[in-house]
Amino acid sequence: xxxxxxxxxxxxxxxxxxxxxxxxxxxxxxxxxxxxxxxxxxxxxxxxxxxxxxxxxxxxxxxxxxxxxxxxxxxxxxxxxxxxxxxxxxxxxxxxxxxxxxxxxxxxxxxxxxxxxxxxxxxxxxxxxxxxxxxxxxxxxxxxxxxxxxxxxxxxxxxxxxxxxxxxxxxxxxxxxxxxxxxxxxxxxxxxxxxxxxxxxxxxxxxxxxxxxxxxxxxxxxxxxxxxxxxxxxxxxxxxxx
Numbered sequence: 001x002x003x004x005x006x007x008x009x010x011x012x013x014x015x016x017x018x019x020x021x022x023x024x025x026x027x028x029x030x031x032x033x034x035x036x037x038x039x040x041x042x043x044x045x046x047x048x049x050x051x052x053x054x055x056x057x058x059x060x061x062x063x064x065x066x067x068x069x070x071x072x073x074x075x076x077x078x079x080x081x082x083x084x085x086x087x088x089x090x091x092x093x094x095x096x097x098x099x100x101x102x103x104x105x106x107x108x109x110x111x112x113x114x115x116x117x118x119x120x121x122x123x124x125x126x127x128x129x130x131x132x133x134x135x136x137x138x139x140x141x142x143x144x145x146x147x148x149x150x151x152x153x154x155x156x157x158x159x160x161x162x163x164x165x166x167x168x169x170x171x172x173x174x175x176x177x178x179x180x181x182x183x184x185x186x187x188x189x190x191x192x193x194x195x196x197x198x199x200x201x202x203x204x205x206x207x208x209x210x211x212x213x214x215x216x217x218x219x220x221x222x223x224x225x226x227x228x229x230x231x232x233x234x235x236x237x238x239x240x241x242x
Contacts, residue, residue, distance in 0.1 A: 033239035042192025042213035190215035
């Protein structure tokens with residue numbers, strides 16, 4: 001369950017290059033990352049353990065159309081009694097400007113857990129829309145299928161508000177607050193937050209964040225080791241876009 005952070009980083013790279021020269025009509029980028037704990041919407045997808053991640057993105061600069069794929073190792077499917085240790089995200093959309101100061105991003109994202117074999121399939125499709133002003137953004141994602149294996153959860157929604165503030169010297173302050181509403185399942189609904197800093201080291205980008213949630217332990221405790229997957233914790237990420 002990915003928040004397209006590396007894809008956004010790739011777009012930022014192309015945007016920076018575009019200020020120096022005319023951007024190519026067609027741009028392709030790749031990303032790789034190692035993370036100490038794969039958190040998505042505040043919930044660990046890897047039983048509080050590390051994950052390896054990577055993906056590829058295509059952007060058609062004249063139109064703002066884009067598409068991509070991203071994958072990560074996970075643990076929660078098997079812990080829930082299913083099968084499979086990989087999440088694959090497929091997405092496409094369009095970015096552009098509403099005004100000179102306000103940008104938009106709309107698209108569709110499908111999370112694929114191949115042969116997950118859960119009673120309710122974990123495969124999920126969401127449509128999303130985002131508006132950004134300077135470093136701040138607000139984004140809403142709406143599930144058009146059941147949400148991540150929750151029964152009768154179609155039309156669940158996630159509201160994401162945040163900002164990525166340039167602090168100079170290659171540092172970016174990352175602020176995020178979100179709320180996941182699981183349709184017809186109040187016990188699984190919760191809010192999450194993140195406070196972090198990202199540093200561009202040139203060869204690699206490093207990110208350190210404090211993440212947490214007010215999720216109910218009864219809904220988000222690992223069946224494998226009894227640990228609460230929404231606990232407040234530090235998360236370290238090393239990534240590369242090329």
